Amino acid sequence: MLQTGNVQQVVKHSMAYGFLLSQPFSFYVDAYPVLQNEVLSQAQNLKYGQHNESVIVLQYKLSQLNYFKQPVDGEFGIRTEYALKSFQKDHHLTVNGVANQKTITTLMKIERKKYLQPLKSIKNDYVPGEQGEDITKIQKALQYFGYYKGELDGIYGPLTDKAIINFQEDHGLEVKKSINEKTVNEIYEAEPTEPVKTVEAPTSNTEQKEAEPKPVKKQTTSYSVSSVITTAKSLIGTPYVWGGESPGGFDCSGFIQYVYQSQGIKLGRTVSDIWNATKPVSNLSVGDFVFYQTYKAGPSHMGIYLGNNQFIHAGESNGVEISDMGISYWKERYIGAKRVAQ
Known part of the structure:
Protein backbone atom coordinates (compact mmCIF):
# COMPACT_ATOMS: atom_id res chain seq x y z
CA MET A 1 0.00 0.00 0.00
CA LEU A 2 1.26 3.46 -0.82
CA GLN A 3 1.91 5.48 2.31
CA THR A 4 0.30 8.91 2.58
CA GLY A 5 3.72 10.51 2.86
CA ASN A 6 4.73 8.87 -0.39
CA VAL A 7 1.56 10.14 -2.06
CA GLN A 8 2.35 13.69 -0.98
CA GLN A 9 5.97 13.34 -2.12
CA VAL A 10 5.07 12.05 -5.55
CA VAL A 11 1.85 13.97 -6.14
CA LYS A 12 3.63 17.30 -6.66
CA HIS A 13 5.06 15.96 -9.91
CA SER A 14 2.09 13.81 -10.88
CA MET A 15 -0.90 14.03 -13.17
CA ALA A 16 -3.07 14.32 -10.07
CA TYR A 17 -1.58 17.55 -8.77
CA GLY A 18 -4.02 20.39 -9.28
CA PHE A 19 -6.44 18.08 -11.13
CA LEU A 20 -9.81 19.81 -11.19
CA LEU A 21 -12.36 17.27 -10.05
CA SER A 22 -15.28 18.73 -11.95
CA GLN A 23 -15.84 15.20 -13.27
CA PRO A 24 -14.59 13.16 -10.31
CA PHE A 25 -15.13 9.66 -11.69
CA SER A 26 -12.83 10.35 -14.64
CA PHE A 27 -10.00 11.10 -12.24
CA TYR A 28 -9.71 7.54 -11.03
CA VAL A 29 -9.00 6.34 -14.56
CA ASP A 30 -6.63 9.20 -15.38
CA ALA A 31 -4.65 8.90 -12.14
CA TYR A 32 -1.29 7.19 -12.38
CA PRO A 33 -1.22 3.52 -11.26
CA VAL A 34 0.45 3.97 -7.85
CA LEU A 35 -2.13 6.59 -6.85
CA GLN A 36 -4.88 4.29 -8.14
CA ASN A 37 -3.43 1.69 -5.76
CA GLU A 38 -4.06 4.06 -2.85
CA VAL A 39 -7.75 4.23 -3.84
CA LEU A 40 -8.04 0.48 -4.35
CA SER A 41 -6.20 -0.34 -1.12
CA GLN A 42 -8.99 1.38 0.86
CA ALA A 43 -11.53 -1.07 -0.58
CA GLN A 44 -12.74 -4.05 1.41
CA ASN A 45 -14.09 -7.10 -0.43
CA LEU A 46 -15.29 -5.46 -3.63
CA LYS A 47 -18.04 -7.63 -5.03
CA TYR A 48 -21.10 -7.91 -7.24
CA GLY A 49 -23.66 -5.12 -6.83
CA GLN A 50 -21.30 -2.42 -5.58
CA HIS A 51 -20.84 0.94 -7.33
CA ASN A 52 -18.02 3.24 -6.25
CA GLU A 53 -14.65 4.72 -7.18
CA SER A 54 -12.78 1.60 -6.04
CA VAL A 55 -14.72 -0.46 -8.59
CA ILE A 56 -13.69 2.07 -11.25
CA VAL A 57 -10.04 1.46 -10.39
CA LEU A 58 -10.56 -2.31 -10.29
CA GLN A 59 -12.19 -2.28 -13.74
CA TYR A 60 -9.48 -0.07 -15.18
CA LYS A 61 -6.66 -2.24 -13.89
CA LEU A 62 -8.37 -5.37 -15.19
CA SER A 63 -8.80 -3.69 -18.58
CA GLN A 64 -5.11 -2.73 -18.67
CA LEU A 65 -4.28 -6.40 -18.17
CA ASN A 66 -6.78 -7.40 -20.91
CA TYR A 67 -9.37 -9.02 -18.66
CA PHE A 68 -12.14 -6.42 -18.67
CA LYS A 69 -13.41 -5.55 -22.15
CA GLN A 70 -16.30 -3.23 -21.32
CA PRO A 71 -16.44 0.54 -20.66
CA VAL A 72 -15.25 1.49 -17.17
CA ASP A 73 -18.36 2.64 -15.29
CA GLY A 74 -17.87 1.74 -11.61
CA GLU A 75 -20.73 -0.80 -11.68
CA PHE A 76 -19.65 -4.20 -10.32
CA GLY A 77 -21.89 -6.25 -12.57
CA ILE A 78 -21.69 -9.68 -14.14
CA ARG A 79 -18.98 -8.67 -16.65
CA THR A 80 -16.75 -7.26 -13.93
CA GLU A 81 -17.27 -10.41 -11.88
CA TYR A 82 -16.42 -12.58 -14.89
CA ALA A 83 -13.24 -10.58 -15.59
CA LEU A 84 -12.18 -10.84 -11.96
CA LYS A 85 -12.82 -14.58 -11.87
CA SER A 86 -10.73 -15.00 -15.03
CA PHE A 87 -7.88 -13.08 -13.40
CA GLN A 88 -8.19 -15.16 -10.22
CA LYS A 89 -8.13 -18.39 -12.21
CA ASP A 90 -5.06 -17.40 -14.24
CA HIS A 91 -3.13 -16.46 -11.09
CA HIS A 92 -4.12 -19.46 -8.96
CA LEU A 93 -6.36 -17.53 -6.59
CA THR A 94 -9.67 -18.61 -5.07
CA VAL A 95 -12.14 -18.07 -7.91
CA ASN A 96 -14.98 -16.34 -6.06
CA GLY A 97 -15.40 -13.06 -7.97
CA VAL A 98 -14.59 -11.03 -4.84
CA ALA A 99 -11.70 -8.54 -4.84
CA ASN A 100 -10.31 -9.49 -1.44
CA GLN A 101 -6.87 -8.81 0.02
CA LYS A 102 -5.04 -11.53 -1.85
CA THR A 103 -6.66 -10.67 -5.19
CA ILE A 104 -5.97 -6.93 -4.86
CA THR A 105 -2.36 -7.55 -3.83
CA THR A 106 -1.83 -9.90 -6.76
CA LEU A 107 -3.46 -7.47 -9.19
CA MET A 108 -1.11 -4.69 -8.09
CA LYS A 109 1.88 -7.03 -8.30
CA ILE A 110 1.05 -8.10 -11.86
CA GLU A 111 0.48 -4.50 -12.95
CA ARG A 112 3.77 -3.43 -11.38
CA LYS A 113 5.54 -6.16 -13.33
CA LYS A 114 3.97 -4.92 -16.56
CA TYR A 115 5.32 -1.39 -16.03
CA LEU A 116 8.66 -2.06 -14.34
CA GLN A 117 9.98 -5.48 -15.35
CA PRO A 118 11.15 -4.24 -18.80
CA LEU A 119 13.69 -2.02 -17.01
CA LYS A 120 15.75 -5.11 -16.16
CA SER A 121 16.82 -5.46 -19.77
CA ILE A 122 18.31 -1.94 -19.97
CA LYS A 123 22.13 -2.06 -20.03
CA ASN A 124 23.16 1.28 -21.55
CA ASP A 125 23.31 4.88 -20.27
CA TYR A 126 21.32 7.55 -22.10
CA VAL A 127 21.43 11.33 -22.45
CA PRO A 128 18.86 13.85 -23.75
CA GLY A 129 18.31 13.61 -27.48
CA GLU A 130 18.62 9.84 -27.71
CA GLN A 131 15.69 7.63 -28.52
CA GLY A 132 14.71 4.02 -28.77
CA GLU A 133 12.88 1.16 -27.09
CA ASP A 134 14.78 1.55 -23.82
CA ILE A 135 13.59 5.15 -23.49
CA THR A 136 10.00 3.95 -23.94
CA LYS A 137 10.51 1.43 -21.12
CA ILE A 138 11.80 4.21 -18.86
CA GLN A 139 8.91 6.52 -19.77
CA LYS A 140 6.42 3.77 -18.99
CA ALA A 141 8.00 3.05 -15.60
CA LEU A 142 8.05 6.75 -14.70
CA GLN A 143 4.43 6.97 -15.80
CA TYR A 144 3.61 4.22 -13.29
CA PHE A 145 4.81 6.46 -10.45
CA GLY A 146 3.25 9.62 -11.87
CA TYR A 147 6.41 11.40 -13.04
CA TYR A 148 6.04 11.08 -16.80
CA LYS A 149 2.94 12.66 -18.31
CA GLY A 150 3.53 12.65 -22.05
CA GLU A 151 3.15 10.24 -24.95
CA LEU A 152 5.22 7.06 -24.82
CA ASP A 153 7.29 8.06 -27.85
CA GLY A 154 10.73 6.67 -26.99
CA ILE A 155 12.34 10.11 -27.24
CA TYR A 156 14.54 11.45 -24.43
CA GLY A 157 13.15 14.95 -24.78
CA PRO A 158 12.15 17.70 -22.31
CA LEU A 159 9.27 15.74 -20.75
CA THR A 160 11.42 12.69 -20.12
CA ASP A 161 14.26 14.87 -18.83
CA LYS A 162 11.92 16.65 -16.39
CA ALA A 163 10.50 13.33 -15.17
CA ILE A 164 13.98 11.91 -14.56
CA ILE A 165 15.13 15.01 -12.66
CA ASN A 166 11.99 15.04 -10.50
CA PHE A 167 12.46 11.36 -9.70
CA GLN A 168 16.12 11.88 -8.82
CA GLU A 169 15.28 14.80 -6.55
CA ASP A 170 12.52 12.93 -4.72
CA HIS A 171 14.68 9.86 -4.15
CA GLY A 172 17.84 11.59 -2.99
CA LEU A 173 19.86 10.83 -6.10
CA GLU A 174 22.46 13.03 -7.72
CA VAL A 175 20.58 15.14 -10.25
CA LYS A 176 22.08 14.48 -13.65
CA LYS A 177 20.80 15.05 -17.17
CA SER A 178 21.29 11.41 -17.99
CA ILE A 179 19.94 7.96 -17.26
CA ASN A 180 22.42 5.50 -15.83
CA GLU A 181 22.18 2.05 -14.28
CA LYS A 182 21.77 3.45 -10.76
CA THR A 183 18.78 5.57 -11.75
CA VAL A 184 17.17 2.67 -13.60
CA ASN A 185 17.61 0.41 -10.56
CA GLU A 186 16.15 3.07 -8.26
CA ILE A 187 13.07 3.35 -10.47
CA TYR A 188 12.67 -0.42 -10.48
CA GLU A 189 12.98 -0.66 -6.69
CA ALA A 190 10.75 2.34 -5.93
CA GLU A 191 7.63 0.19 -5.63
CA PRO A 192 6.05 0.60 -2.17
CA THR A 193 6.07 -2.75 -0.36
CA GLU A 194 3.67 -2.35 2.58
CA PRO A 195 0.87 -4.91 2.14
CA VAL A 196 -2.64 -3.80 1.35
CA LYS A 197 -4.77 -3.84 4.48
CA THR A 198 -8.10 -5.13 3.23
CA VAL A 199 -10.28 -7.94 4.54
CA GLU A 200 -10.05 -11.21 2.62
CA ALA A 201 -13.42 -12.72 1.82
CA PRO A 202 -13.83 -16.43 2.69
CA THR A 203 -15.30 -18.78 0.11
CA SER A 204 -18.46 -19.77 1.98
CA ASN A 205 -21.42 -17.40 2.17
CA THR A 206 -21.63 -17.71 5.97
CA GLU A 207 -17.96 -16.95 6.51
CA GLN A 208 -18.09 -14.13 3.98
CA LYS A 209 -20.98 -12.46 5.83
CA GLU A 210 -19.04 -12.68 9.09
CA ALA A 211 -16.00 -11.10 7.42
CA GLU A 212 -17.86 -7.98 6.29
CA PRO A 213 -16.01 -4.82 7.44
CA LYS A 214 -17.00 -3.83 10.95
CA PRO A 215 -18.35 -0.33 11.63
CA VAL A 216 -15.74 2.20 12.63
CA LYS A 217 -15.54 2.54 16.40
CA LYS A 218 -17.33 5.68 17.52
CA GLN A 219 -15.02 8.47 18.64
CA THR A 220 -15.54 9.70 22.21
CA THR A 221 -13.40 12.58 23.37
CA SER A 222 -13.44 16.27 24.29
CA TYR A 223 -12.23 19.28 22.37
CA SER A 224 -12.68 23.02 22.03
Whole structure:
Protein backbone atom coordinates (compact mmCIF):
# COMPACT_ATOMS: atom_id res chain seq x y z
CA MET A 1 0.00 0.00 0.00
CA LEU A 2 1.26 3.46 -0.82
CA GLN A 3 1.91 5.48 2.31
CA THR A 4 0.30 8.91 2.58
CA GLY A 5 3.72 10.51 2.86
CA ASN A 6 4.73 8.87 -0.39
CA VAL A 7 1.56 10.14 -2.06
CA GLN A 8 2.35 13.69 -0.98
CA GLN A 9 5.97 13.34 -2.12
CA VAL A 10 5.07 12.05 -5.55
CA VAL A 11 1.85 13.97 -6.14
CA LYS A 12 3.63 17.30 -6.66
CA HIS A 13 5.06 15.96 -9.91
CA SER A 14 2.09 13.81 -10.88
CA MET A 15 -0.90 14.03 -13.17
CA ALA A 16 -3.07 14.32 -10.07
CA TYR A 17 -1.58 17.55 -8.77
CA GLY A 18 -4.02 20.39 -9.28
CA PHE A 19 -6.44 18.08 -11.13
CA LEU A 20 -9.81 19.81 -11.19
CA LEU A 21 -12.36 17.27 -10.05
CA SER A 22 -15.28 18.73 -11.95
CA GLN A 23 -15.84 15.20 -13.27
CA PRO A 24 -14.59 13.16 -10.31
CA PHE A 25 -15.13 9.66 -11.69
CA SER A 26 -12.83 10.35 -14.64
CA PHE A 27 -10.00 11.10 -12.24
CA TYR A 28 -9.71 7.54 -11.03
CA VAL A 29 -9.00 6.34 -14.56
CA ASP A 30 -6.63 9.20 -15.38
CA ALA A 31 -4.65 8.90 -12.14
CA TYR A 32 -1.29 7.19 -12.38
CA PRO A 33 -1.22 3.52 -11.26
CA VAL A 34 0.45 3.97 -7.85
CA LEU A 35 -2.13 6.59 -6.85
CA GLN A 36 -4.88 4.29 -8.14
CA ASN A 37 -3.43 1.69 -5.76
CA GLU A 38 -4.06 4.06 -2.85
CA VAL A 39 -7.75 4.23 -3.84
CA LEU A 40 -8.04 0.48 -4.35
CA SER A 41 -6.20 -0.34 -1.12
CA GLN A 42 -8.99 1.38 0.86
CA ALA A 43 -11.53 -1.07 -0.58
CA GLN A 44 -12.74 -4.05 1.41
CA ASN A 45 -14.09 -7.10 -0.43
CA LEU A 46 -15.29 -5.46 -3.63
CA LYS A 47 -18.04 -7.63 -5.03
CA TYR A 48 -21.10 -7.91 -7.24
CA GLY A 49 -23.66 -5.12 -6.83
CA GLN A 50 -21.30 -2.42 -5.58
CA HIS A 51 -20.84 0.94 -7.33
CA ASN A 52 -18.02 3.24 -6.25
CA GLU A 53 -14.65 4.72 -7.18
CA SER A 54 -12.78 1.60 -6.04
CA VAL A 55 -14.72 -0.46 -8.59
CA ILE A 56 -13.69 2.07 -11.25
CA VAL A 57 -10.04 1.46 -10.39
CA LEU A 58 -10.56 -2.31 -10.29
CA GLN A 59 -12.19 -2.28 -13.74
CA TYR A 60 -9.48 -0.07 -15.18
CA LYS A 61 -6.66 -2.24 -13.89
CA LEU A 62 -8.37 -5.37 -15.19
CA SER A 63 -8.80 -3.69 -18.58
CA GLN A 64 -5.11 -2.73 -18.67
CA LEU A 65 -4.28 -6.40 -18.17
CA ASN A 66 -6.78 -7.40 -20.91
CA TYR A 67 -9.37 -9.02 -18.66
CA PHE A 68 -12.14 -6.42 -18.67
CA LYS A 69 -13.41 -5.55 -22.15
CA GLN A 70 -16.30 -3.23 -21.32
CA PRO A 71 -16.44 0.54 -20.66
CA VAL A 72 -15.25 1.49 -17.17
CA ASP A 73 -18.36 2.64 -15.29
CA GLY A 74 -17.87 1.74 -11.61
CA GLU A 75 -20.73 -0.80 -11.68
CA PHE A 76 -19.65 -4.20 -10.32
CA GLY A 77 -21.89 -6.25 -12.57
CA ILE A 78 -21.69 -9.68 -14.14
CA ARG A 79 -18.98 -8.67 -16.65
CA THR A 80 -16.75 -7.26 -13.93
CA GLU A 81 -17.27 -10.41 -11.88
CA TYR A 82 -16.42 -12.58 -14.89
CA ALA A 83 -13.24 -10.58 -15.59
CA LEU A 84 -12.18 -10.84 -11.96
CA LYS A 85 -12.82 -14.58 -11.87
CA SER A 86 -10.73 -15.00 -15.03
CA PHE A 87 -7.88 -13.08 -13.40
CA GLN A 88 -8.19 -15.16 -10.22
CA LYS A 89 -8.13 -18.39 -12.21
CA ASP A 90 -5.06 -17.40 -14.24
CA HIS A 91 -3.13 -16.46 -11.09
CA HIS A 92 -4.12 -19.46 -8.96
CA LEU A 93 -6.36 -17.53 -6.59
CA THR A 94 -9.67 -18.61 -5.07
CA VAL A 95 -12.14 -18.07 -7.91
CA ASN A 96 -14.98 -16.34 -6.06
CA GLY A 97 -15.40 -13.06 -7.97
CA VAL A 98 -14.59 -11.03 -4.84
CA ALA A 99 -11.70 -8.54 -4.84
CA ASN A 100 -10.31 -9.49 -1.44
CA GLN A 101 -6.87 -8.81 0.02
CA LYS A 102 -5.04 -11.53 -1.85
CA THR A 103 -6.66 -10.67 -5.19
CA ILE A 104 -5.97 -6.93 -4.86
CA THR A 105 -2.36 -7.55 -3.83
CA THR A 106 -1.83 -9.90 -6.76
CA LEU A 107 -3.46 -7.47 -9.19
CA MET A 108 -1.11 -4.69 -8.09
CA LYS A 109 1.88 -7.03 -8.30
CA ILE A 110 1.05 -8.10 -11.86
CA GLU A 111 0.48 -4.50 -12.95
CA ARG A 112 3.77 -3.43 -11.38
CA LYS A 113 5.54 -6.16 -13.33
CA LYS A 114 3.97 -4.92 -16.56
CA TYR A 115 5.32 -1.39 -16.03
CA LEU A 116 8.66 -2.06 -14.34
CA GLN A 117 9.98 -5.48 -15.35
CA PRO A 118 11.15 -4.24 -18.80
CA LEU A 119 13.69 -2.02 -17.01
CA LYS A 120 15.75 -5.11 -16.16
CA SER A 121 16.82 -5.46 -19.77
CA ILE A 122 18.31 -1.94 -19.97
CA LYS A 123 22.13 -2.06 -20.03
CA ASN A 124 23.16 1.28 -21.55
CA ASP A 125 23.31 4.88 -20.27
CA TYR A 126 21.32 7.55 -22.10
CA VAL A 127 21.43 11.33 -22.45
CA PRO A 128 18.86 13.85 -23.75
CA GLY A 129 18.31 13.61 -27.48
CA GLU A 130 18.62 9.84 -27.71
CA GLN A 131 15.69 7.63 -28.52
CA GLY A 132 14.71 4.02 -28.77
CA GLU A 133 12.88 1.16 -27.09
CA ASP A 134 14.78 1.55 -23.82
CA ILE A 135 13.59 5.15 -23.49
CA THR A 136 10.00 3.95 -23.94
CA LYS A 137 10.51 1.43 -21.12
CA ILE A 138 11.80 4.21 -18.86
CA GLN A 139 8.91 6.52 -19.77
CA LYS A 140 6.42 3.77 -18.99
CA ALA A 141 8.00 3.05 -15.60
CA LEU A 142 8.05 6.75 -14.70
CA GLN A 143 4.43 6.97 -15.80
CA TYR A 144 3.61 4.22 -13.29
CA PHE A 145 4.81 6.46 -10.45
CA GLY A 146 3.25 9.62 -11.87
CA TYR A 147 6.41 11.40 -13.04
CA TYR A 148 6.04 11.08 -16.80
CA LYS A 149 2.94 12.66 -18.31
CA GLY A 150 3.53 12.65 -22.05
CA GLU A 151 3.15 10.24 -24.95
CA LEU A 152 5.22 7.06 -24.82
CA ASP A 153 7.29 8.06 -27.85
CA GLY A 154 10.73 6.67 -26.99
CA ILE A 155 12.34 10.11 -27.24
CA TYR A 156 14.54 11.45 -24.43
CA GLY A 157 13.15 14.95 -24.78
CA PRO A 158 12.15 17.70 -22.31
CA LEU A 159 9.27 15.74 -20.75
CA THR A 160 11.42 12.69 -20.12
CA ASP A 161 14.26 14.87 -18.83
CA LYS A 162 11.92 16.65 -16.39
CA ALA A 163 10.50 13.33 -15.17
CA ILE A 164 13.98 11.91 -14.56
CA ILE A 165 15.13 15.01 -12.66
CA ASN A 166 11.99 15.04 -10.50
CA PHE A 167 12.46 11.36 -9.70
CA GLN A 168 16.12 11.88 -8.82
CA GLU A 169 15.28 14.80 -6.55
CA ASP A 170 12.52 12.93 -4.72
CA HIS A 171 14.68 9.86 -4.15
CA GLY A 172 17.84 11.59 -2.99
CA LEU A 173 19.86 10.83 -6.10
CA GLU A 174 22.46 13.03 -7.72
CA VAL A 175 20.58 15.14 -10.25
CA LYS A 176 22.08 14.48 -13.65
CA LYS A 177 20.80 15.05 -17.17
CA SER A 178 21.29 11.41 -17.99
CA ILE A 179 19.94 7.96 -17.26
CA ASN A 180 22.42 5.50 -15.83
CA GLU A 181 22.18 2.05 -14.28
CA LYS A 182 21.77 3.45 -10.76
CA THR A 183 18.78 5.57 -11.75
CA VAL A 184 17.17 2.67 -13.60
CA ASN A 185 17.61 0.41 -10.56
CA GLU A 186 16.15 3.07 -8.26
CA ILE A 187 13.07 3.35 -10.47
CA TYR A 188 12.67 -0.42 -10.48
CA GLU A 189 12.98 -0.66 -6.69
CA ALA A 190 10.75 2.34 -5.93
CA GLU A 191 7.63 0.19 -5.63
CA PRO A 192 6.05 0.60 -2.17
CA THR A 193 6.07 -2.75 -0.36
CA GLU A 194 3.67 -2.35 2.58
CA PRO A 195 0.87 -4.91 2.14
CA VAL A 196 -2.64 -3.80 1.35
CA LYS A 197 -4.77 -3.84 4.48
CA THR A 198 -8.10 -5.13 3.23
CA VAL A 199 -10.28 -7.94 4.54
CA GLU A 200 -10.05 -11.21 2.62
CA ALA A 201 -13.42 -12.72 1.82
CA PRO A 202 -13.83 -16.43 2.69
CA THR A 203 -15.30 -18.78 0.11
CA SER A 204 -18.46 -19.77 1.98
CA ASN A 205 -21.42 -17.40 2.17
CA THR A 206 -21.63 -17.71 5.97
CA GLU A 207 -17.96 -16.95 6.51
CA GLN A 208 -18.09 -14.13 3.98
CA LYS A 209 -20.98 -12.46 5.83
CA GLU A 210 -19.04 -12.68 9.09
CA ALA A 211 -16.00 -11.10 7.42
CA GLU A 212 -17.86 -7.98 6.29
CA PRO A 213 -16.01 -4.82 7.44
CA LYS A 214 -17.00 -3.83 10.95
CA PRO A 215 -18.35 -0.33 11.63
CA VAL A 216 -15.74 2.20 12.63
CA LYS A 217 -15.54 2.54 16.40
CA LYS A 218 -17.33 5.68 17.52
CA GLN A 219 -15.02 8.47 18.64
CA THR A 220 -15.54 9.70 22.21
CA THR A 221 -13.40 12.58 23.37
CA SER A 222 -13.44 16.27 24.29
CA TYR A 223 -12.23 19.28 22.37
CA SER A 224 -12.68 23.02 22.03
CA VAL A 225 -15.13 23.94 19.27
CA SER A 226 -13.82 27.51 19.17
CA SER A 227 -10.27 26.22 18.63
CA VAL A 228 -11.51 23.97 15.84
CA ILE A 229 -13.18 26.91 14.10
CA THR A 230 -10.14 29.17 14.58
CA THR A 231 -7.83 26.54 13.08
CA ALA A 232 -10.19 25.86 10.19
CA LYS A 233 -10.53 29.55 9.30
CA SER A 234 -6.75 30.02 9.44
CA LEU A 235 -6.49 27.64 6.49
CA ILE A 236 -8.85 29.56 4.17
CA GLY A 237 -7.29 29.82 0.73
CA THR A 238 -5.33 26.56 0.96
CA PRO A 239 -5.57 24.93 -2.49
CA TYR A 240 -7.50 21.75 -3.21
CA VAL A 241 -5.29 18.71 -3.87
CA TRP A 242 -6.74 15.23 -4.27
CA GLY A 243 -5.30 13.11 -1.46
CA GLY A 244 -3.98 16.24 0.29
CA GLU A 245 -3.95 16.38 4.08
CA SER A 246 -1.51 19.18 4.88
CA PRO A 247 -1.42 23.00 4.52
CA GLY A 248 0.23 22.44 1.15
CA GLY A 249 -3.13 21.24 -0.14
CA PHE A 250 -6.26 19.47 1.13
CA ASP A 251 -9.08 17.35 -0.15
CA CYS A 252 -12.32 17.67 1.82
CA SER A 253 -11.76 14.88 4.35
CA GLY A 254 -8.03 15.61 4.59
CA PHE A 255 -8.91 19.14 5.68
CA ILE A 256 -11.28 17.89 8.39
CA GLN A 257 -8.76 15.33 9.59
CA TYR A 258 -5.98 17.93 9.81
CA VAL A 259 -8.10 20.44 11.74
CA TYR A 260 -9.15 17.88 14.31
CA GLN A 261 -5.68 16.36 14.63
CA SER A 262 -4.51 19.84 15.67
CA GLN A 263 -6.86 19.42 18.64
CA GLY A 264 -5.63 15.92 19.43
CA ILE A 265 -8.68 14.26 17.87
CA LYS A 266 -8.10 11.32 15.55
CA LEU A 267 -10.68 10.87 12.79
CA GLY A 268 -10.97 8.52 9.84
CA ARG A 269 -9.37 9.51 6.54
CA THR A 270 -12.39 9.39 4.24
CA VAL A 271 -15.79 11.08 4.30
CA SER A 272 -17.41 7.67 4.76
CA ASP A 273 -15.12 6.85 7.70
CA ILE A 274 -16.05 10.07 9.46
CA TRP A 275 -19.75 9.63 8.68
CA ASN A 276 -19.66 6.13 10.24
CA ALA A 277 -17.73 7.21 13.34
CA THR A 278 -19.86 10.20 14.38
CA LYS A 279 -23.34 10.55 15.83
CA PRO A 280 -26.28 12.16 14.00
CA VAL A 281 -27.79 15.42 15.22
CA SER A 282 -31.18 16.93 14.46
CA ASN A 283 -30.35 20.53 15.33
CA LEU A 284 -27.20 22.06 13.87
CA SER A 285 -24.64 23.62 16.20
CA VAL A 286 -21.38 25.37 15.42
CA GLY A 287 -18.67 22.76 14.91
CA ASP A 288 -20.97 20.02 13.63
CA PHE A 289 -20.08 18.17 10.45
CA VAL A 290 -22.39 18.74 7.47
CA PHE A 291 -22.45 16.03 4.80
CA TYR A 292 -23.33 16.12 1.13
CA GLN A 293 -23.98 13.61 -1.62
CA THR A 294 -22.12 14.96 -4.64
CA TYR A 295 -20.54 12.67 -7.24
CA LYS A 296 -21.71 9.30 -5.89
CA ALA A 297 -24.42 7.81 -3.70
CA GLY A 298 -23.94 8.36 0.01
CA PRO A 299 -21.73 10.90 1.81
CA SER A 300 -18.95 12.10 -0.51
CA HIS A 301 -18.27 15.67 0.66
CA MET A 302 -18.29 17.38 4.05
CA GLY A 303 -17.48 20.53 5.96
CA ILE A 304 -17.70 22.15 9.40
CA TYR A 305 -20.78 24.20 10.30
CA LEU A 306 -19.97 27.80 11.31
CA GLY A 307 -23.46 29.08 12.12
CA ASN A 308 -25.66 31.46 10.11
CA ASN A 309 -26.19 28.75 7.49
CA GLN A 310 -22.49 28.74 6.55
CA PHE A 311 -19.92 25.97 6.53
CA ILE A 312 -16.16 25.78 5.89
CA HIS A 313 -14.76 23.07 3.65
CA ALA A 314 -12.11 22.22 1.08
CA GLY A 315 -13.89 22.85 -2.20
CA GLU A 316 -12.62 21.55 -5.52
CA SER A 317 -12.63 24.91 -7.28
CA ASN A 318 -11.40 27.35 -4.61
CA GLY A 319 -9.74 25.18 -1.97
CA VAL A 320 -10.59 25.90 1.67
CA GLU A 321 -13.48 28.35 1.66
CA ILE A 322 -16.69 29.31 3.43
CA SER A 323 -19.90 28.49 1.57
CA ASP A 324 -23.60 29.17 2.04
CA MET A 325 -25.64 26.05 2.74
CA GLY A 326 -28.70 27.80 1.35
CA ILE A 327 -27.59 28.02 -2.27
CA SER A 328 -29.28 25.50 -4.53
CA TYR A 329 -26.19 23.36 -5.20
CA TRP A 330 -25.58 22.58 -1.51
CA LYS A 331 -29.21 22.61 -0.45
CA GLU A 332 -30.12 19.91 -3.01
CA ARG A 333 -27.21 17.68 -1.98
CA TYR A 334 -27.37 17.97 1.81
CA ILE A 335 -27.88 14.59 3.52
CA GLY A 336 -27.42 15.38 7.21
CA ALA A 337 -25.29 16.52 10.10
CA LYS A 338 -23.20 14.64 12.67
CA ARG A 339 -20.78 15.43 15.45
CA VAL A 340 -17.91 13.86 17.36
CA ALA A 341 -19.18 12.33 20.59
CA GLN A 342 -17.85 14.12 23.70
